[in-house]
Amino acid sequence: MATTQLESHVLSKSCQYALRAVVYIAARATPGHLVGAQEIADGLDIPKHFLSKILQQLTRNHLISSTKGPHGGFFLSEENERVTIDRIVEVMDGPGLFKACVLGMPQCSSDHPCPLHTQAVEYRDGLYNKLKRLNIKELATVVHKENIQL
Numbered sequence: 527m528a529t530t531q532l533e534s535h536v537l538s539k540s541c542q543y544a545l546r547a548v549v550y551i552a553a554r555a556t557p558g559h560l561v562g563a564q565e566i567a568d569g570l571d572i573p574k575h576f577l578s579k580i581l582q583q584l585t586r587n588h589l590i591s592s593t594k595g596p597h598g599g600f601f602l603s604e605e606n607e608r609v610t611i612d613r614i615v616e617v618m619d620g621p622g623l624f625k626a627c628v629l630g631m632p633q634c635s636s637d638h639p640c641p642l643h644t645q646a647v648e649y650r651d652g653l654y655n656k657l658k659r660l661n662i663k664e665l666a667t668v669v670h671k672e673n674i675q676l
Contacts, residue, residue, distance in 0.1 A: 536653070541618035543572050544580050545665075546676050548614060551590060551600050552607070552666035560592075560599025570676055580618070587617045589662075607663035615657060624654040
């Protein structure tokens, strides 16, 4: 149980929502149908106000695309589909997520490791390497193919 709790808190709730929203957009947006914030919020059971801030951040950083107006909404361009998942994590949780000490010790390093340094670095580096090789389109394809509930 402790491992599950640790793993579920590696990414912030904002980051988890961002990843789920991006996959939702990938699955639902078509040239004739852009996905609105309300549709995403309802589909993923995320508070709309919180989700809107996340979608703005993703749009501002060119990770997803949007169009304003009565038929506006969110979609993924071909460029967006090639964005790697580590980029979304970096935008939402900051670039230090994969560098910080798991215990929060400021002096932790390979030269001065904390008690969990070796295990944490191995786990963190493995996750980071996976996320930087996986793009939005690939993630959405796996979610769809394996019928994973968002």
